[in-house]
Amino acid sequence: MSRTVAVAHYPEGAGHATRMLAVAQALEGPATDVVLAGGGPGSRFIEYNGYDVYRPATVDFIGDYQGGSLLDVVFKSVPCSGKRVYDLARWLRRVDPDALVTDDMFAAMAAQTTGTPLYVLTHNAASYYDAAVEQVFTWLLNRYQLSVAEGFLYPTVWEPDVGDPPGVVYLPPVALDPPDASTPPDDLDxxxxxxxxxxxxxxxxxxxxxxxxxxxxxxxxxxxxxxxxxxxxxxxxxxxxxxxxxxxxxxxxxxxxxxxxxxxxxxxxxxxxxxxxxxxxxxxxxxxxxxxxxxHPPVSPEYENGAEPAAEYVLDRMAE
Missing domain, CATH: 3.40.50.2000 (Glycogen Phosphorylase B;)
Structure with missing residues (x-):
């Protein structure tokens, strides 16, 4: 029986797109189709890998707040946020997936609006921030995501830490590592x-x-x-x-x-x-x-890729 899983990335940089594409490729299979959404610079990368991607309205909270002011957030980010939720909800209704996997808070809101089973994959935590407004916003966001998602997947290079949100599902770091990627030069230093x-x-x-x-x-x-x-x-x-x-x-x-x-x-x-x-x-x-x-660089790290464990968690929960 075929199923469809929607995967949406936050519209900030290419990194959001690469890790969500890694999960999408791990999800893809004979019984699972994947549809993608995102927008921003990361979507160009997804298209370069040969995928179609829906581009809803974009939001740039970091650019507006850290590179601007709270007024920029109020008059730029907030209106764009509402439009992004609307666009993503319309997209979810159109593609009618069996689940959504996302690192995007707005996609999570859209999933709740449309009744789409939701899986959040993000490493964001309130403890990362010094500014009170960022701490409070991220704390509320984490609690919201935990309350509405079937699972909050948390990819880290560290063991469980005191600053991590409670109730998350820990994963190894997630990276896009396809077997057919281009070959780099031999003289990389x-x-x-x-x-x-x-x-x-x-x-x-x-x-x-x-x-x-x-x-x-x-x-x-x-x-x-x-x-x-x-x-x-x-x-x-x-x-x-x-x-x-x-x-x-x-x-x-x-x-x-x-x-x-x-x-x-x-x-x-x-x-x-x-x-x-x-x-x-x-x-x-x-x-x-x-x-x-x-x-004098550090010694080499050693981690498994969390993309497959993330996909397995989602597919296993969908099969329950």
Whole structure:
């Protein structure tokens, strides 16, 4: 008997799209069809991998709040949020899936509106944030997601931590690692992977090159899109990144990872990693310190990929 699972990613950066596509590919099979939604820069990546993706209205809370003000949130993010929920609810009614898997709070709201069984997959926690408004919002969001979802899947590179939301289902880090991905060059030394909100990564790359490193800067003028970053990370001697998606990919790839955080959430994740003393990861907060860490990188991490366990959890619960 065929079933359809909808997978929706948050419309922020490519990292949200890559990990949700990893779960979608793990879900796909002879008895399971997958439909995708998202929007924002990540959807271009999904389309590059050969999938159709529905693009609802997009929202940029981080850009509006951390790069703007509460007024920007009120007059930009809030109206776009309502439109995104409406668009996703209309999409769910049209595709009529048996379940929805998402890291998007607005898709979760749309699922509740349409009565679609919901599975949340996200690592977000109130403990990552210093600002009271972000803490309260994320705490309320976590409680909402726990109350409406069939399961709250929580992919981490750390063991259960005091700052994690209660009641989550722990998973290994989730990474898109298809067997037919493109082959990276043999001379990869340092792979530099900025996030949507990173700054001065071109200066960082030039600093590392001046020290004699062979540096590949993702998104540079000579960079071309690839179906998955994991083979490139696996081929590198060390990866420098800001976002948690790349941290998870480094864990699955087994590549030493230097984390150079920028956003509140990235700093929060970095604090959890430092607090737990995790093998394979090192947090730095300036270009000179990143350069020093590249000269003496941490040992390699070792994790299984959580995409298959995530898919198995969803399919098993759907079969009950």
């Amino acid at each position: 340092v792979l530099v992977v900025p996030s949507t909100y990173s700054t001065n990564f071109d200066t960082l790359a030039e600093t590392l090159r001046a020290e004699g490193n062979r540096v590949t800067l993702v998104g540079d003028s000579d960079w071309t899109c690839v179906p998955s970053m994991v083979p490139w990370i696996r081929a590198a001697d060390v990866v420098v990144c800001s976002g948690y998606s790349t941290v998870m990919e480094a864990g699955v790839a087994g590549t030493p990872c230097i984390i150079y955080p920028f956003t509140d959430e990235q700093h929060g994740v970095s604090r959890v990693i430092e607090r737990n003393g995790l093998t394979g990861f090192q947090v730095e907060h300036s270009i000179p310190h990143v350069a020093r860490a590249v000269r």
